[in-house]
Amino acid sequence: MVKMDGSVETVLWVILLLQASAADATWWYISQVSLSHYGNSIRSNRRPLHPLVICGDIPGLIGRQRKLCRNNPNVMLSLREGALIGINECQWQFRHSKWNCSTLEKDSSVFGKLMLKVGSQEAAFVYAIQSAGAVYGITKACSTGQLPQCACDDTKRPPSKSRDRKGIFTWGGCSDNVKFGIDFTKRFVDSKEKITRDGRALMNLHNNRAGRKAVQKSMKLECKCHGVSGACTIRTCWYTMKPFRDVGNYLRQKYNGAIQVMVNQAGTKLIVAQRTFKKATRRDMVYFESSPNYCIYDPTTGSLGTAGRECNRTSKGTNGCELMCCGRGYNTVNVRKVFKCECKFQWCCFVNCQWCEKRVDIHTCNGPNPTKPPHSMFHRNRYFRQTS
Ligand SMILES: *[C@@H]1O[C@H](CO)[C@@H](O)[C@H](O)[C@H]1NC(C)=O
Ligand SMILES: *[C@@H]1O[C@H](CO)[C@@H](O)[C@H](O)[C@H]1NC(C)=O
Numbered sequence: 001m002v003k004m005d006g007s008v009e010t011v012l013w014v015i016l017l018l019q020a021s022a023a024d025a026t027w028w029y030i031s032q033v034s035l036s037h038y039g040n041s042i043r044s045n046r047r048p049l050h051p052l053v054i055c056g057d058i059p060g061l062i063g064r065q066r067k068l069c070r071n072n073p074n075v076m077l078s079l080r081e082g083a084l085i086g087i088n089e090c091q092w093q094f095r096h097s098k099w100n101c102s103t104l105e106k107d108s109s110v111f112g113k114l115m116l117k118v119g120s121q122e123a124a125f126v127y128a129i130q131s132a133g134a135v136y137g138i139t140k141a142c143s144t145g146q147l148p149q150c151a152c153d154d155t156k157r158p159p160s161k162s163r164d165r166k167g168i169f170t171w172g173g174c175s176d177n178v179k180f181g182i183d184f185t186k187r188f189v190d191s192k193e194k195i196t197r198d199g200r201a202l203m204n205l206h207n208n209r210a211g212r213k214a215v216q217k218s219m220k221l222e223c224k225c226h227g228v229s230g231a232c233t234i235r236t237c238w239y240t241m242k243p244f245r246d247v248g249n250y251l252r253q254k255y256n257g258a259i260q261v262m263v264n265q266a267g268t269k270l271i272v273a274q275r276t277f278k279k280a281t282r283r284d285m286v287y288f289e290s291s292p293n294y295c296i297y298d299p300t301t302g303s304l305g306t307a308g309r310e311c312n313r314t315s316k317g318t319n320g321c322e323l324m325c326c327g328r329g330y331n332t333v334n335v336r337k338v339f340k341c342e343c344k345f346q347w348c349c350f351v352n353c354q355w356c357e358k359r360v361d362i363h364t365c366n367g368p369n370p371t372k373p374p375h376s377m378f379h380r381n382r383y384f385r386q387t388s
């Protein structure tokens with residue numbers, strides 16, 4: 001056996017650790033990179049951000065991604081914003097579900113290793129919403145003039161005056177340059193999947209594209225009226241993306257109707273798992289495996305479990321205590337809730353509200369070994385008003 005010198009051993013260990021973390025890392029980690037230690041150079045044109053810094057902080061980027069990162073540090077900042085928008089929307093969409101899209105601190109896999117290991121419906125959603133968030137973040141940065149690489153999109157503007165149901169309008173304003181956002185996101189995000197080319201990579205590529213398409217689909221015509229006393233004789237119109245909530249709602253529907261697929265014999269294509277199912281379109285989400293049970297805390301997979309989650313006693317949905325707590329029962333506490341009420345509009349322009357108080361029952365899921373009785377038998381809902 002070869003005896004290793006201590007420092008060589010350390011170096012080898014570091015290399016091994018880096019490789020291990022890189023395998024479980026995704027570009028999503030850019031959302032977790034703190035910008036505070038970069039100081040004022042962020043968003044300041046005078047002292048541009050040193051491109052190597054932010055690119056070096058994201059583990060698991062492949063060569064092509066690092067190069068794009070180094071050459072476009074400002075786009076990376078919008079990509080970071082987009083990743084945060086995606087996470088925020090994911091958590092909102094799944095706030096009532098067992099899996100609630102939470103992110104893990106200091107974990108390069110961001111949503112837990114489960115998302116990378118198991119090709120579940122949730123993984124499909126995460127890839128799609130993060131890709132959509134990236135397109136959205138970059139496109140908004142283009143429109144607000146933060147990126148010299150892109151500006152408003154003029155290509156959708158017809159040569160002269162256009163006509164729609166409401167009459168003639170002229171083009172103006174700034175159409176969101178979704179094309180730049182889509183192209184950059186595709187180049188950056190998809191490049192990692194193109195080096196593996198296994199079944200899971202095909203799944204990720206499909207869902208990444210579904211995310212980009214969802215933003216593209218959300219483009220709408222927005223117009224502003226001009227003319228004497230609001231007569232609207234002239235309108236200026238432009239294309240803009242709908243709020244990201246619309247994209248989130250749309251992708252949530254696609255998640256509900258996600259299509260289970262498998263890889264064909266040659267390993268080159270995804271085909272529907274059951275012949276009676278409809279074929280997946282480019283807008284559909286695809287997945288391989290049924291979802292794991294998100295009931296129990298499991299640090300090895302990153303499943304947080306549902307112990308301590310709030311549930312609704314009467315709901316039959318995923319937020320109902322029965323489903324949410326996986327049959328473990330729940331604990332009920334009666335708490336005081338203060339809120340604004342009886343708001344009256346006063347001329348002009350105040351809204352006067354009273355403070356009201358009500359007692360509400362909050363139900364939270366028991367852990368795997370319940371120590372408390374399943375739930376209290378009595379619940380009180382008293383309303384009373386206080387003058388403020
Ligand atoms: C998700 O649920 C876990 C408990 O299972 C909780 O700790 C976490 O704060 C929740 N995350 C979000 C984003 O609501
Ligand atoms: C609980 O669910 C019921 C039925 O879905 C709904 O009417 C009620 O508003 C929910 N309660 C809370 C506190 O969300």
